[in-house]
Amino acid sequence: MxxxxxxxxxxxxxxxxxxxxxxxxxxxxxxxxxxxxxxxxxxxxxxxxxxxxxxxxxxxxxxxxxxxxxxxxxxxxxxxxxxxxxxxxxxxxxxxxxxxxxxxxxxxxxxxxxxxxxxxxxxxxxxxPTKDQLLGQIAGLINGFARDIAVCVNGVSSGLARTVQQISEQKAA
Missing domain, CATH: 3.30.70.1730 (Ribosomal protein L10, N-terminal RNA-binding domain)
Known part of the structure; x- marks a missing residue:
């Protein structure tokens, strides 16, 4: 026993x-x-x-x-x-x-x-890598994508604004 x-x-x-x-x-x-x-x-x-x-x-x-x-x-x-x-x-x-x-x-x-x-x-x-390190890497990737999207969106709107301004200047002349 x-x-x-x-x-x-x-x-x-x-x-x-x-x-x-x-x-x-x-x-x-x-x-x-x-x-x-x-x-x-x-x-x-x-x-x-x-x-x-x-x-x-x-x-x-x-x-x-x-x-x-x-x-x-x-x-x-x-x-x-x-x-x-x-x-x-x-x-x-x-x-x-x-x-x-x-x-x-x-x-x-x-x-x-x-x-x-x-x-x-x-x-x-x-x-x-540890769980915290992986989460940090994922957050960095998401932040990078968000920044790139913001730059692209800003580029389109500023390009559109320049085009409209050039067309209005040509019509004014």
Whole structure:
């Protein structure tokens, strides 16, 4: 019979999986306490949270939540990064921290939008622009089109006004 604290941990993991849009699985061999605090703080700012759980408990929780199997990467000391909304910003934090800490952490894979992702997929997500950056780019494009339309409309009306003025000057002469 399983012990009560393990049942409670599985329930806690299930709640986190259900409340999050996805998770990244990362190894953290050699991560110091100070580095872990920095990483947790940076992830919190990006809308994510890092937790360390036993791999078997995570495996059970994912199975109970009918999530895709990622058993092939659940080996060794692992940390789990749960993100609430956007996978890109937390992937960027992990990538930047891995470069800064010179390979202390390594993203093994994870789950995004109900699908298993590989380490390469996570790295590709880190290279994408964030939601805010995309919205800014779209706003810039819309603003550019609006400005171009205003210039065109203004050009037509001013051209028409010059033509009418030239015709009136010719008739007056």
């Amino acid at each position: 399983p012990q009560q604290y393990k049942i409670d941990k599985v329930a806690e993991i299930e709640e986190r999986v259900e409340a999050s849009a996805g998770l990244y699985v990362m190894s953290y061999n050699g991560l110091t306490v100070k580095q872990a605090q920095e990483l947790r703080h940076a992830l919190r700012e990006a809308g994510a949270e890092m937790k360390v759980y036993k791999n078997n408990l995570v495996r059970l929780a994912l199975k109970n939540q009918e999530q895709p199997e990622i058993d092939d990467i659940l080996a060794g000391p692992l940390a789990y990064v749960f993100y609430k909304e956007e996978p890109v910003s937390s992937a960027k934090v992990l990538k930047d921290f891995a470069l800064k800490a010179k390979g202390v952490i390594e993203v093994k894979g994870g789950i995004s939008e109900g699908k298993a992702i590989t380490a390469e997929d996570a790295k590709a997500m880190a290279d994408l």
